[in-house]
Amino acid sequence: MRQSLHELAAMYQDNLFAAAFNICQNAQDAEDxxxxxxxxxxxxxxxxxxxxxxxxxxxxxxxxxxxxxxRTFWRRNKISIEDYMETLTFETPESADLFETVMQLPEKxxxxxxxxxxxxxxxxxxxxxxKLSESNVKTRLSRGRAMLRKELEGEWVDDR
Amino acid sequence: MTDRERYKQAFSTLHSSGQFTLEVxxxxxIRRNHRKNMAAAAAIAxxxxxxxxxxxxxxxxxxxxxxxxxxxxxxxxxxNVTQNNEDGYGGYTFTYTQEGETKELGVGGxxxxxxxxxxxxxxxxxxxxxxxxADIDVDEDGRVWxxxxxxxxxxxxxxxxxxxxxxxxxxxxxxVSLEIxxxxxxxxxxxxxSISGDNGGSAGAGTVEEPGTSISATTYYGITDGR
Numbered sequence: 119m120r121q122s123l124h125e126l127a128a129m130y131q132d133n134l135f136a137a138a139f140n141i142c143q144n145a146q147d148a149e150d151x152x153x154x155x156x157x158x159x160x161x162x163x164x165x166x167x168x169x170x171x172x173x174x175x176x177x178x179x180x181x182x183x184x185x186x187x188x189r190t191f192w193r194r195n196k197i198s199i200e201d202y203m204e205t206l207t208f209e210t211p212e213s214a215d216l217f218e219t220v221m222q223l224p225e226k227x228x229x230x231x232x233x234x235x236x237x238x239x240x241x242x243x244x245x246x247x248x249k250l251s252e253s254n255v256k257t258r259l260s261r262g263r264a265m266l267r268k269e270l271e272g273e274w275v276d277d278r
Numbered sequence: 279m280t281d282r283e284r285y286k287q288a289f290s291t292l293h294s295s296g297q298f299t300l301e302v303x304x305x306x307x308i309r310r311n312h313r314k315n316m317a318a319a320a321a322i323a324x325x326x327x328x329x330x331x332x333x334x335x336x337x338x339x340x341x342x343x344x345x346x347x348x349x350x351x352x353x354x355x356x357x358n359v360t361q362n363n364e365d366g367y368g369g370y371t372f373t374y375t376q377e378g379e380t381k382e383l384g385v386g387g388x389x390x391x392x393x394x395x396x397x398x399x400x401x402x403x404x405x406x407x408x409x410x411x412a413d414i415d416v417d418e419d420g421r422v423w424x425x426x427x428x429x430x431x432x433x434x435x436x437x438x439x440x441x442x443x444x445x446x447x448x449x450x451x452x453x454v455s456l457e458i459x460x461x462x463x464x465x466x467x468x469x470x471x472s473i474s475g476d477n478g479g480s481a482g483a484g485t486v487e488e489p490g491t492s493i494s495a496t497t498y499y500g501i502t503d504g505r
Contacts (some may be wrong), residue, residue, distance in 0.1 A: 220285075233283050
């Protein structure tokens with residue numbers, strides 16, 4: 119099956135932005151990743167099984183493209199994560215703390231945590247999206263949680 | 279509140295500006311521009327030293343070396359390949375001799391699969407791409423030459439009033455079209471499009487259009503030889 123780009127943009131643009139931002143930590147780069155991801159969808163001849171298949175594929179492509187951005191030596195990085203955070207509005211100070219702490223995690227833990235807690239993916243699905251083994255995902259998830267628990271103390275209770 | 283709820287609350291502050299286009303023509307244009315930028319960036323990353331140290335020089339380079347036979351400047355040429363870094367990230371140095379002169383060529387490139395993964399290309403892939411790519415050269419008399427496999431064509435007088443020259447070239451069962459553009463700074467760039475046969479490559483400031491085949495990977499090549 120295929121869905122129209124306008125439908126997909128309405129449904130997933132914020133998810134793609136969050137996933138891309140999680141990796142490249144730069145809003146403009148994340149916006150570029152969204153554009154490139156939709157271009158990739160437009161150009162691929164891939165047939166999808168269902169909506170969830172499309173969603174997972176879009177997130178995988180966005181993550182890969184965001185990783186590519188971080189590897190390029192000419193990446194822009196005009197605005198630091200600290201400066202960008204000042205432009206964001208958080209509901210509570212605890213939310214700001216959590217956001218900042220997650221952003222300080224190593225990338226490999228950050229993206230696994232994000233897919234688990236924000237996108238509600240199971241370990242097996244994360245393994246499929248990131249092309250990792252399930253045990254590798256579990257390890258990263260466990261280490262990422264431990265870091266959050268240590269840094270955030272009572273604000274992160276590790277309730278799974 | 280659970281950790282999951284806390285996390286979602288914290289990250290719900292992130293929103294896309296929505297400043298992207300879903301219009302097909304504009305997306306195609308972005309894709310073309312992106313390819314040109316990639317090719318240009320790869321070309322900038324390449325550097326060449328033209329030396330006359332002969333074969334001893336290549337032996338002094340060190341690192342992992344191999345020999346590849348490929349088409350360069352209209353001649354079947356044997357090149358010594360040195361990997362600049364063990365992981366291939368730094369590209370390769372091709373050392374070869376033509377007309378009694380030893381030359382070095384810095385090459386590197388990435389391929390993108392349909393999931394958006396970038397992979398650094400191997401020396402064989404780069405050599406194959408460069409062999410399939412046309413090559414442009416301006417001689418001491420200012421004549422503009424196009425090389426394609428063993429063909430050498432003088433296109434100096436074939437440019438129109440807009441500084442564009444178009445031609446079709448065939449080698450075995452592969453046909454490509456070339457659009458060569460004279461740049462404002464006096465240099466030349468070209469776009470090579472595969473009409474039939476396998477995918478092609480590009481050189482200089484050139485780029486490659488995706489062929490009408492089922493090949494899913496898109497490749498970019500950048501190369502400059504300082505001439």
